[in-house]
Amino acid sequence: MTRQIKIGDIVFGGGRCPLIIAGPCVLESEDVVFHTAGQLKEICGQAGLPLVFKSSFDKANRSSIGSYRGPGIDKGLRILSDARNKFAIPVISDVHSVDEVRLASEVLDALQIPAFLCRQTDLILAASKTGKPVNVKKGQFLAPWDVKNIAEKFTTTGNFNLFITERGSSFGYNNLVVDFRALPIMSSFGFPVIFDVTHSVQLPGGLGDRSSGQREFAEPLARAATAVGVDGLFMEVHPDPEKALCDGPNMIRLHDVRKLLTTVKALYEIVKPGLDQ
Template identity: 50%
Template structure:
Protein backbone atom coordinates (compact mmCIF):
# COMPACT_ATOMS: atom_id res chain seq x y z
CA UNK A 1 0.00 0.00 0.00
CA UNK A 2 1.31 3.44 -0.94
CA UNK A 3 2.37 5.70 1.90
CA UNK A 4 4.64 6.35 4.86
CA UNK A 5 4.54 7.80 8.37
CA UNK A 6 6.10 10.87 9.89
CA UNK A 7 5.92 11.92 13.55
CA UNK A 8 2.93 9.67 14.17
CA UNK A 9 0.92 10.82 11.15
CA UNK A 10 0.21 8.46 8.24
CA UNK A 11 0.21 9.74 4.68
CA UNK A 12 -1.55 7.16 2.55
CA UNK A 13 -1.60 3.65 4.06
CA UNK A 14 -5.40 3.83 4.08
CA UNK A 15 -5.44 6.73 6.55
CA UNK A 16 -6.50 10.36 6.13
CA UNK A 17 -4.36 13.33 7.15
CA UNK A 18 -5.17 17.04 7.35
CA UNK A 19 -2.64 19.81 6.76
CA UNK A 20 -4.04 23.07 8.09
CA UNK A 21 -2.95 26.44 9.43
CA UNK A 22 -2.70 30.11 8.48
CA UNK A 23 -1.26 31.27 5.18
CA UNK A 24 1.54 33.38 6.67
CA UNK A 25 2.73 33.06 10.25
CA UNK A 26 1.58 35.94 12.46
CA UNK A 27 3.41 35.12 15.68
CA UNK A 28 3.81 32.23 18.12
CA UNK A 29 0.61 32.83 20.10
CA UNK A 30 -1.43 32.97 16.91
CA UNK A 31 0.19 29.82 15.52
CA UNK A 32 -0.43 27.90 18.74
CA UNK A 33 -4.05 29.05 18.89
CA UNK A 34 -4.74 27.82 15.35
CA UNK A 35 -2.75 24.61 15.78
CA UNK A 36 -4.39 23.68 19.08
CA UNK A 37 -7.89 24.22 17.66
CA UNK A 38 -7.19 22.21 14.52
CA UNK A 39 -5.50 19.42 16.46
CA UNK A 40 -8.52 19.05 18.76
CA UNK A 41 -10.79 18.62 15.76
CA UNK A 42 -8.50 16.14 14.04
CA UNK A 43 -7.94 14.14 17.22
CA UNK A 44 -11.71 13.86 17.72
CA UNK A 45 -12.10 12.50 14.18
CA UNK A 46 -9.16 10.11 14.34
CA UNK A 47 -7.32 12.05 11.64
CA UNK A 48 -3.61 12.84 11.56
CA UNK A 49 -2.86 16.55 11.85
CA UNK A 50 -0.04 18.64 10.39
CA UNK A 51 0.36 22.34 11.15
CA UNK A 52 1.34 24.55 8.20
CA UNK A 53 2.51 28.14 8.08
CA UNK A 54 4.80 30.20 5.85
CA UNK A 55 7.68 32.26 7.23
CA UNK A 56 7.97 34.13 3.92
CA UNK A 57 5.36 34.50 1.18
CA UNK A 58 7.89 35.11 -1.54
CA UNK A 59 5.43 35.13 -4.44
CA UNK A 60 3.12 37.92 -3.33
CA UNK A 61 1.39 39.99 -6.01
CA UNK A 62 2.61 43.36 -4.70
CA UNK A 63 5.97 44.39 -3.29
CA UNK A 64 4.01 46.05 -0.46
CA UNK A 65 2.17 42.87 0.59
CA UNK A 66 2.77 41.22 3.96
CA UNK A 67 5.26 38.38 3.59
CA UNK A 68 5.55 36.95 7.09
CA UNK A 69 8.01 37.13 9.98
CA UNK A 70 11.08 36.03 8.02
CA UNK A 71 13.01 32.78 8.14
CA UNK A 72 14.73 33.02 11.52
CA UNK A 73 11.64 33.99 13.50
CA UNK A 74 9.34 31.81 11.40
CA UNK A 75 11.40 28.68 11.92
CA UNK A 76 11.54 29.41 15.64
CA UNK A 77 7.72 29.56 15.71
CA UNK A 78 7.35 26.34 13.73
CA UNK A 79 9.85 24.50 15.92
CA UNK A 80 8.01 25.64 19.04
CA UNK A 81 4.65 24.47 17.69
CA UNK A 82 6.16 21.04 17.08
CA UNK A 83 7.81 20.97 20.50
CA UNK A 84 4.72 21.98 22.43
CA UNK A 85 2.04 20.05 20.54
CA UNK A 86 4.02 17.14 19.12
CA UNK A 87 2.51 17.57 15.66
CA UNK A 88 4.57 17.58 12.47
CA UNK A 89 4.92 21.02 10.92
CA UNK A 90 5.21 22.04 7.27
CA UNK A 91 6.58 25.10 5.54
CA UNK A 92 7.79 25.98 2.07
CA UNK A 93 11.21 26.80 0.68
CA UNK A 94 11.97 29.09 -2.25
CA UNK A 95 15.74 28.91 -2.66
CA UNK A 96 18.34 26.18 -2.27
CA UNK A 97 20.21 27.99 0.52
CA UNK A 98 17.10 27.86 2.72
CA UNK A 99 16.76 24.08 2.65
CA UNK A 100 19.28 23.13 5.35
CA UNK A 101 17.85 25.46 8.00
CA UNK A 102 14.26 24.64 7.12
CA UNK A 103 14.87 20.88 7.21
CA UNK A 104 16.38 21.22 10.70
CA UNK A 105 13.24 22.98 11.96
CA UNK A 106 10.32 21.17 10.31
CA UNK A 107 9.25 17.64 9.48
CA UNK A 108 7.77 18.34 6.03
CA UNK A 109 9.34 20.59 3.40
CA UNK A 110 7.03 22.02 0.75
CA UNK A 111 7.94 22.98 -2.80
CA UNK A 112 5.63 25.79 -3.99
CA UNK A 113 3.68 25.23 -7.19
CA UNK A 114 5.51 27.88 -9.19
CA UNK A 115 8.85 26.28 -8.28
CA UNK A 116 8.18 22.57 -8.78
CA UNK A 117 10.21 22.57 -12.02
CA UNK A 118 13.27 24.16 -10.38
CA UNK A 119 15.60 21.16 -10.45
CA UNK A 120 18.22 22.47 -8.01
CA UNK A 121 15.57 23.35 -5.44
CA UNK A 122 13.75 20.03 -5.76
CA UNK A 123 16.97 18.03 -5.51
CA UNK A 124 18.21 20.05 -2.52
CA UNK A 125 14.92 19.55 -0.69
CA UNK A 126 14.84 15.84 -1.51
CA UNK A 127 18.45 15.43 -0.37
CA UNK A 128 17.51 16.79 3.07
CA UNK A 129 15.75 13.50 3.81
CA UNK A 130 12.59 15.24 4.99
CA UNK A 131 9.13 14.35 3.77
CA UNK A 132 8.31 16.50 0.75
CA UNK A 133 4.99 17.98 -0.30
CA UNK A 134 5.38 19.09 -3.90
CA UNK A 135 2.60 21.24 -5.29
CA UNK A 136 1.71 20.69 -8.92
CA UNK A 137 2.18 23.91 -10.86
CA UNK A 138 -0.97 25.60 -12.11
CA UNK A 139 0.43 25.34 -15.65
CA UNK A 140 1.46 21.65 -15.63
CA UNK A 141 -0.39 18.54 -16.67
CA UNK A 142 -0.53 15.95 -13.87
CA UNK A 143 1.54 13.55 -15.99
CA UNK A 144 4.39 16.08 -15.91
CA UNK A 145 4.82 15.54 -12.18
CA UNK A 146 6.42 12.19 -12.96
CA UNK A 147 9.65 14.02 -13.79
CA UNK A 148 9.53 15.81 -10.44
CA UNK A 149 9.10 12.52 -8.58
CA UNK A 150 11.99 11.05 -10.55
CA UNK A 151 14.27 13.92 -9.48
CA UNK A 152 13.36 13.32 -5.83
CA UNK A 153 13.97 9.58 -6.05
CA UNK A 154 17.29 10.02 -7.80
CA UNK A 155 18.26 12.26 -4.88
CA UNK A 156 17.47 9.35 -2.55
CA UNK A 157 14.06 10.40 -1.27
CA UNK A 158 10.88 8.45 -1.93
CA UNK A 159 8.84 10.05 0.88
CA UNK A 160 7.13 12.41 -1.54
CA UNK A 161 3.55 13.67 -1.63
CA UNK A 162 2.06 15.37 -4.68
CA UNK A 163 -0.44 18.17 -4.17
CA UNK A 164 -3.23 19.27 -6.50
CA UNK A 165 -4.10 22.99 -6.19
CA UNK A 166 -5.96 23.82 -9.39
CA UNK A 167 -5.00 24.57 -12.97
CA UNK A 168 -5.03 27.86 -14.86
CA UNK A 169 -8.24 28.34 -16.82
CA UNK A 170 -8.00 31.74 -18.42
CA UNK A 171 -6.77 34.89 -16.73
CA UNK A 172 -6.78 34.72 -12.91
CA UNK A 173 -9.05 31.66 -12.82
CA UNK A 174 -8.33 28.15 -11.56
CA UNK A 175 -10.28 24.95 -12.05
CA UNK A 176 -9.72 21.52 -10.52
CA UNK A 177 -9.40 18.55 -12.83
CA UNK A 178 -10.11 15.64 -10.51
CA UNK A 179 -8.48 13.24 -12.97
CA UNK A 180 -5.15 14.63 -11.82
CA UNK A 181 -5.29 12.86 -8.45
CA UNK A 182 -5.49 9.27 -9.70
CA UNK A 183 -2.97 10.14 -12.40
CA UNK A 184 -0.46 11.40 -9.82
CA UNK A 185 -1.23 8.47 -7.47
CA UNK A 186 -0.03 6.14 -10.24
CA UNK A 187 3.44 7.58 -9.60
CA UNK A 188 3.49 5.78 -6.25
CA UNK A 189 2.97 8.87 -4.10
CA UNK A 190 0.29 9.87 -1.60
CA UNK A 191 -1.86 12.63 -3.06
CA UNK A 192 -2.90 15.82 -1.26
CA UNK A 193 -5.77 18.10 -2.27
CA UNK A 194 -5.28 21.81 -1.52
CA UNK A 195 -8.84 23.08 -1.34
CA UNK A 196 -8.22 26.72 -0.41
CA UNK A 197 -5.60 27.61 -3.03
CA UNK A 198 -7.81 25.91 -5.63
CA UNK A 199 -10.38 28.69 -5.18
CA UNK A 200 -7.80 31.46 -5.49
CA UNK A 201 -7.99 34.23 -8.08
CA UNK A 202 -4.38 35.18 -8.72
CA UNK A 203 -4.06 38.96 -8.58
CA UNK A 204 -7.85 39.13 -8.58
CA UNK A 205 -7.99 42.09 -6.20
CA UNK A 206 -5.55 44.23 -8.13
CA UNK A 207 -2.56 44.45 -5.84
CA UNK A 208 -3.31 41.12 -4.14
CA UNK A 209 -4.90 37.77 -4.84
CA UNK A 210 -8.60 37.20 -4.40
CA UNK A 211 -10.68 34.06 -4.20
CA UNK A 212 -14.04 32.61 -3.22
CA UNK A 213 -14.11 30.41 -0.14
CA UNK A 214 -17.70 29.33 -0.88
CA UNK A 215 -16.30 26.67 -3.20
CA UNK A 216 -13.93 25.09 -0.67
CA UNK A 217 -16.65 22.83 0.73
CA UNK A 218 -17.91 21.32 -2.55
CA UNK A 219 -14.37 20.75 -3.76
CA UNK A 220 -13.44 19.01 -0.51
CA UNK A 221 -16.53 16.81 -0.80
CA UNK A 222 -15.45 15.72 -4.26
CA UNK A 223 -11.90 14.98 -3.11
CA UNK A 224 -13.20 13.03 -0.11
CA UNK A 225 -15.32 10.84 -2.38
CA UNK A 226 -12.14 9.92 -4.29
CA UNK A 227 -10.38 8.81 -1.13
CA UNK A 228 -7.60 11.39 -1.42
CA UNK A 229 -4.78 10.78 1.07
CA UNK A 230 -4.69 14.23 2.69
CA UNK A 231 -6.53 17.53 2.73
CA UNK A 232 -4.65 20.83 2.73
CA UNK A 233 -6.44 24.01 3.73
CA UNK A 234 -5.67 27.36 5.24
CA UNK A 235 -7.68 28.50 8.25
CA UNK A 236 -7.89 31.74 10.21
CA UNK A 237 -10.03 33.06 13.05
CA UNK A 238 -10.91 36.15 10.97
CA UNK A 239 -10.07 35.52 7.29
CA UNK A 240 -11.30 38.89 6.10
CA UNK A 241 -8.65 40.56 8.25
CA UNK A 242 -5.88 38.06 7.55
CA UNK A 243 -2.71 39.61 6.07
CA UNK A 244 -2.45 36.98 3.31
CA UNK A 245 -4.92 34.87 1.27
CA UNK A 246 -7.92 35.91 3.34
CA UNK A 247 -10.57 35.41 0.60
CA UNK A 248 -9.62 31.74 0.27
CA UNK A 249 -9.30 30.75 3.90
CA UNK A 250 -11.78 28.78 5.98
CA UNK A 251 -13.00 30.51 9.16
CA UNK A 252 -11.64 28.63 12.15
CA UNK A 253 -15.10 28.38 13.69
CA UNK A 254 -16.28 26.36 10.66
CA UNK A 255 -13.26 24.05 10.51
CA UNK A 256 -14.66 21.40 12.84
CA UNK A 257 -17.99 21.02 11.07
CA UNK A 258 -16.36 20.98 7.66
CA UNK A 259 -13.84 18.33 8.65
CA UNK A 260 -16.50 16.15 10.25
CA UNK A 261 -18.58 16.33 7.08
CA UNK A 262 -15.80 15.48 4.64
CA UNK A 263 -14.32 12.81 6.93
CA UNK A 264 -17.74 11.15 6.93
CA UNK A 265 -17.81 11.19 3.13
CA UNK A 266 -14.24 9.85 3.02
CA UNK A 267 -15.09 7.02 5.45
CA UNK A 268 -18.18 5.94 3.54
CA UNK A 269 -16.37 6.03 0.23
CA UNK A 270 -13.48 3.96 1.56
CA UNK A 271 -15.75 1.44 3.27
CA UNK A 272 -17.86 0.94 0.15
CA UNK A 273 -14.82 0.34 -2.00
CA UNK A 274 -16.00 3.10 -4.30
CA UNK A 275 -13.10 5.40 -3.54
CA UNK A 276 -9.92 4.55 -5.34
CA UNK A 277 -7.12 6.75 -6.57
CA UNK A 278 -5.72 3.69 -8.33
CA UNK A 279 -6.85 3.09 -11.90
CA UNK A 280 -9.45 0.34 -12.36
CA UNK A 281 -10.86 -1.22 -15.49
CA UNK A 282 -14.37 -0.17 -16.40
CA UNK A 283 -16.85 -3.08 -16.18
Protein backbone atom coordinates (compact mmCIF):
# COMPACT_ATOMS: atom_id res chain seq x y z
CA MET A 1 0.00 0.00 0.00
CA THR A 2 1.26 3.48 -0.84
CA ARG A 3 1.99 6.17 1.75
CA GLN A 4 -0.48 8.95 2.45
CA ILE A 5 0.31 12.50 1.39
CA LYS A 6 -1.34 15.79 2.32
CA ILE A 7 -1.97 18.66 -0.11
CA GLY A 8 -3.64 21.54 1.66
CA ASP A 9 -6.37 19.88 3.72
CA ILE A 10 -6.59 16.88 1.39
CA VAL A 11 -5.06 13.53 2.32
CA PHE A 12 -4.71 10.91 -0.41
CA GLY A 13 -2.89 7.65 -1.04
CA GLY A 14 -2.88 4.49 1.03
CA GLY A 15 -6.15 3.20 -0.40
CA ARG A 16 -8.09 6.40 0.28
CA CYS A 17 -10.62 7.84 -2.14
CA PRO A 18 -8.95 8.77 -5.47
CA LEU A 19 -7.61 12.29 -5.73
CA ILE A 20 -8.75 14.27 -8.77
CA ILE A 21 -6.18 16.66 -10.28
CA ALA A 22 -8.03 18.60 -12.95
CA GLY A 23 -8.17 21.86 -14.88
CA PRO A 24 -7.32 23.41 -18.25
CA CYS A 25 -4.01 22.44 -19.84
CA VAL A 26 -2.72 26.00 -19.76
CA LEU A 27 -3.94 29.16 -18.07
CA GLU A 28 -6.07 31.09 -20.54
CA SER A 29 -8.44 33.88 -19.45
CA GLU A 30 -9.44 34.33 -15.84
CA ASP A 31 -13.03 33.65 -16.91
CA VAL A 32 -12.09 30.18 -18.21
CA VAL A 33 -10.02 29.43 -15.11
CA PHE A 34 -12.62 30.53 -12.57
CA HIS A 35 -15.55 28.96 -14.42
CA THR A 36 -13.73 25.63 -14.71
CA ALA A 37 -12.47 25.67 -11.12
CA GLY A 38 -15.90 26.48 -9.74
CA GLN A 39 -17.63 23.77 -11.75
CA LEU A 40 -14.98 21.17 -10.88
CA LYS A 41 -15.29 21.92 -7.17
CA GLU A 42 -19.05 21.44 -7.35
CA ILE A 43 -18.80 18.24 -9.40
CA CYS A 44 -16.08 16.68 -7.22
CA GLY A 45 -17.94 17.66 -4.07
CA GLN A 46 -21.12 15.95 -5.28
CA ALA A 47 -19.14 12.87 -6.30
CA GLY A 48 -17.35 12.75 -2.96
CA LEU A 49 -13.91 13.05 -4.55
CA PRO A 50 -11.14 15.46 -3.41
CA LEU A 51 -9.96 18.05 -5.94
CA VAL A 52 -6.64 19.75 -6.63
CA PHE A 53 -6.94 22.36 -9.38
CA LYS A 54 -4.21 22.32 -12.05
CA SER A 55 -3.24 24.55 -14.92
CA SER A 56 0.13 25.56 -16.34
CA PHE A 57 1.45 29.11 -16.22
CA ASP A 58 3.93 28.12 -18.94
CA LYS A 59 3.94 25.17 -21.34
CA ALA A 60 7.62 25.16 -22.16
CA ASN A 61 7.58 22.06 -24.37
CA ARG A 62 5.07 23.05 -27.05
CA SER A 63 5.62 21.56 -30.52
CA SER A 64 5.81 24.87 -32.38
CA ILE A 65 7.52 28.18 -31.64
CA GLY A 66 4.20 29.83 -32.48
CA SER A 67 2.11 27.86 -29.97
CA TYR A 68 0.54 29.57 -26.98
CA ARG A 69 2.55 28.90 -23.82
CA GLY A 70 0.59 30.70 -21.13
CA PRO A 71 0.66 34.01 -19.27
CA GLY A 72 4.05 33.42 -17.64
CA ILE A 73 5.00 32.76 -14.04
CA ASP A 74 4.14 36.10 -12.42
CA LYS A 75 0.65 36.53 -13.83
CA GLY A 76 0.05 32.77 -13.79
CA LEU A 77 0.82 32.38 -10.09
CA ARG A 78 -1.45 35.32 -9.32
CA ILE A 79 -4.34 33.69 -11.21
CA LEU A 80 -3.77 30.35 -9.48
CA SER A 81 -3.60 32.05 -6.09
CA ASP A 82 -6.85 33.88 -6.83
CA ALA A 83 -8.52 30.59 -7.87
CA ARG A 84 -7.39 28.90 -4.65
CA ASN A 85 -8.69 31.73 -2.49
CA LYS A 86 -11.95 32.12 -4.39
CA PHE A 87 -12.89 28.42 -4.33
CA ALA A 88 -10.90 27.13 -1.33
CA ILE A 89 -9.11 24.47 -3.36
CA PRO A 90 -5.41 23.53 -3.48
CA VAL A 91 -3.54 24.38 -6.70
CA ILE A 92 -0.67 22.76 -8.60
CA SER A 93 1.31 23.79 -11.67
CA ASP A 94 4.40 22.78 -13.67
CA VAL A 95 7.91 23.99 -12.90
CA HIS A 96 10.70 23.79 -15.44
CA SER A 97 13.75 25.25 -13.70
CA VAL A 98 15.32 25.72 -10.29
CA ASP A 99 14.40 29.43 -10.39
CA GLU A 100 10.75 28.60 -11.10
CA VAL A 101 10.71 26.18 -8.17
CA ARG A 102 11.71 28.96 -5.79
CA LEU A 103 8.98 31.32 -6.99
CA ALA A 104 6.24 28.74 -7.43
CA SER A 105 6.78 27.11 -4.03
CA GLU A 106 5.83 30.41 -2.37
CA VAL A 107 2.34 30.22 -3.92
CA LEU A 108 1.42 26.68 -4.97
CA ASP A 109 0.23 23.91 -2.66
CA ALA A 110 2.09 21.31 -4.72
CA LEU A 111 4.61 21.36 -7.55
CA GLN A 112 4.64 19.31 -10.74
CA ILE A 113 7.64 18.23 -12.79
CA PRO A 114 6.72 17.62 -16.46
CA ALA A 115 7.35 14.24 -18.06
CA PHE A 116 10.19 15.44 -20.30
CA LEU A 117 12.05 16.72 -17.21
CA CYS A 118 11.49 13.74 -14.91
CA ARG A 119 15.20 12.79 -14.92
CA GLN A 120 16.56 16.32 -14.36
CA THR A 121 18.39 15.81 -11.08
CA ASP A 122 18.84 19.48 -10.12
CA LEU A 123 15.15 20.18 -10.75
CA ILE A 124 14.03 17.16 -8.73
CA LEU A 125 16.28 18.07 -5.81
CA ALA A 126 15.21 21.73 -5.85
CA ALA A 127 11.55 20.74 -5.80
CA SER A 128 12.15 18.23 -3.02
CA LYS A 129 14.02 20.73 -0.87
CA THR A 130 10.94 22.95 -0.69
CA GLY A 131 9.29 20.29 1.47
CA LYS A 132 6.18 20.61 -0.70
CA PRO A 133 4.30 17.65 -2.18
CA VAL A 134 5.66 17.07 -5.68
CA ASN A 135 4.08 15.25 -8.60
CA VAL A 136 6.66 13.86 -11.01
CA LYS A 137 5.12 12.80 -14.31
CA LYS A 138 6.80 9.64 -15.56
CA GLY A 139 8.39 10.26 -18.93
CA GLN A 140 6.83 8.40 -21.83
CA PHE A 141 10.36 7.12 -22.51
CA LEU A 142 10.76 5.42 -19.10
CA ALA A 143 9.94 1.91 -17.94
CA PRO A 144 7.83 1.79 -14.77
CA TRP A 145 10.69 0.37 -12.70
CA ASP A 146 12.83 3.38 -13.65
CA VAL A 147 10.63 5.41 -11.31
CA LYS A 148 12.61 3.94 -8.41
CA ASN A 149 15.58 6.10 -9.46
CA ILE A 150 13.41 9.21 -9.40
CA ALA A 151 12.20 8.36 -5.90
CA GLU A 152 15.74 7.75 -4.65
CA LYS A 153 16.86 11.14 -5.94
CA PHE A 154 13.86 12.93 -4.49
CA THR A 155 14.02 11.44 -0.99
CA THR A 156 17.73 12.19 -0.43
CA THR A 157 16.62 15.59 0.95
CA GLY A 158 14.40 13.96 3.57
CA ASN A 159 11.18 14.90 1.76
CA PHE A 160 8.93 11.88 1.13
CA ASN A 161 5.96 13.87 -0.20
CA LEU A 162 6.32 12.43 -3.67
CA PHE A 163 3.70 11.09 -6.03
CA ILE A 164 4.14 9.75 -9.55
CA THR A 165 1.88 10.15 -12.56
CA GLU A 166 1.66 7.60 -15.37
CA ARG A 167 0.91 9.26 -18.73
CA GLY A 168 1.43 6.46 -21.25
CA SER A 169 4.49 5.22 -23.12
CA SER A 170 5.74 6.05 -26.60
CA PHE A 171 4.49 3.50 -29.10
CA GLY A 172 6.07 4.19 -32.46
CA TYR A 173 5.71 7.67 -33.89
CA ASN A 174 3.08 10.18 -32.65
CA ASN A 175 1.37 7.61 -30.48
CA LEU A 176 1.13 6.53 -26.85
CA VAL A 177 -0.08 3.31 -25.26
CA VAL A 178 -0.92 2.51 -21.63
CA ASP A 179 0.51 -0.62 -20.03
CA PHE A 180 -1.63 -1.09 -16.94
CA ARG A 181 1.00 -3.35 -15.40
CA ALA A 182 2.94 -0.13 -14.82
CA LEU A 183 0.49 1.07 -12.16
CA PRO A 184 1.04 -1.71 -9.58
CA ILE A 185 4.75 -1.80 -10.44
CA MET A 186 5.15 1.87 -9.59
CA SER A 187 2.91 1.54 -6.52
CA SER A 188 5.29 -1.11 -5.20
CA PHE A 189 7.84 1.62 -4.45
CA GLY A 190 5.46 3.01 -1.82
CA PHE A 191 4.51 6.38 -3.30
CA PRO A 192 1.01 7.30 -4.53
CA VAL A 193 0.43 6.73 -8.24
CA ILE A 194 -1.81 8.96 -10.34
CA PHE A 195 -3.11 8.05 -13.78
CA ASP A 196 -3.12 10.82 -16.38
CA VAL A 197 -6.37 10.25 -18.23
CA THR A 198 -5.93 12.84 -20.96
CA HIS A 199 -2.23 12.83 -21.83
CA SER A 200 -2.47 9.05 -22.20
CA VAL A 201 -4.79 9.58 -25.18
CA GLN A 202 -2.61 12.29 -26.69
CA LEU A 203 -1.03 11.82 -30.13
CA PRO A 204 2.20 13.81 -29.63
CA GLY A 205 2.93 16.01 -32.63
CA GLY A 206 0.09 14.27 -34.43
CA LEU A 207 -1.00 17.45 -36.24
CA GLY A 208 2.48 18.42 -37.37
CA ASP A 209 2.94 21.68 -35.47
CA ARG A 210 0.88 20.56 -32.47
CA SER A 211 -0.41 17.43 -30.80
CA SER A 212 -3.61 15.62 -31.60
CA GLY A 213 -5.57 13.27 -29.36
CA GLN A 214 -8.33 10.71 -28.99
CA ARG A 215 -10.65 12.15 -26.37
CA GLU A 216 -13.14 9.33 -26.87
CA PHE A 217 -10.82 6.90 -25.06
CA ALA A 218 -10.32 9.02 -21.94
CA GLU A 219 -13.32 7.67 -20.06
CA PRO A 220 -12.63 3.93 -20.63
CA LEU A 221 -8.99 4.40 -19.59
CA ALA A 222 -10.10 6.26 -16.46
CA ARG A 223 -12.43 3.40 -15.58
CA ALA A 224 -9.67 0.85 -16.14
CA ALA A 225 -7.15 2.73 -13.98
CA THR A 226 -9.71 3.09 -11.18
CA ALA A 227 -10.37 -0.64 -11.30
CA VAL A 228 -6.65 -1.35 -11.07
CA GLY A 229 -6.54 0.80 -7.94
CA VAL A 230 -4.71 4.08 -8.55
CA ASP A 231 -4.45 6.79 -5.90
CA GLY A 232 -5.83 9.45 -8.19
CA LEU A 233 -6.68 10.63 -11.67
CA PHE A 234 -5.15 13.56 -13.54
CA MET A 235 -7.29 15.06 -16.28
CA GLU A 236 -7.20 18.20 -18.33
CA VAL A 237 -10.64 19.75 -18.59
CA HIS A 238 -11.96 22.68 -20.61
CA PRO A 239 -15.42 24.19 -21.17
CA ASP A 240 -14.90 24.10 -24.94
CA PRO A 241 -11.87 21.97 -25.95
CA GLU A 242 -12.28 22.83 -29.64
CA LYS A 243 -11.43 26.43 -28.76
CA ALA A 244 -8.72 25.63 -26.20
CA LEU A 245 -5.29 27.16 -26.73
CA CYS A 246 -3.44 23.92 -25.88
CA ASP A 247 -4.19 20.16 -25.97
CA GLY A 248 -7.78 20.62 -27.10
CA PRO A 249 -8.08 17.25 -28.91
CA ASN A 250 -7.39 15.23 -25.76
CA MET A 251 -9.00 17.44 -23.08
CA ILE A 252 -12.30 16.35 -21.54
CA ARG A 253 -15.30 18.61 -21.97
CA LEU A 254 -16.30 20.13 -18.65
CA HIS A 255 -19.87 19.08 -19.39
CA ASP A 256 -18.80 15.40 -19.41
CA VAL A 257 -16.85 15.37 -16.14
CA ARG A 258 -19.82 14.78 -13.83
CA LYS A 259 -20.77 11.47 -15.45
CA LEU A 260 -17.13 10.32 -15.53
CA LEU A 261 -16.47 11.06 -11.86
CA THR A 262 -19.74 9.50 -10.74
CA THR A 263 -18.58 6.33 -12.46
CA VAL A 264 -15.11 6.60 -10.95
CA LYS A 265 -16.51 6.90 -7.42
CA ALA A 266 -18.82 3.91 -7.96
CA LEU A 267 -15.92 1.80 -9.24
CA TYR A 268 -13.74 2.83 -6.31
CA GLU A 269 -16.39 1.64 -3.85
CA ILE A 270 -16.41 -1.74 -5.60
CA VAL A 271 -12.63 -2.23 -5.60
CA LYS A 272 -11.96 -0.60 -2.19
CA PRO A 273 -12.18 -3.86 -0.18
CA GLY A 274 -9.33 -5.27 -2.24
CA LEU A 275 -7.24 -2.13 -1.75
CA ASP A 276 -7.52 -2.46 2.04
CA GLN A 277 -5.89 -5.88 2.07
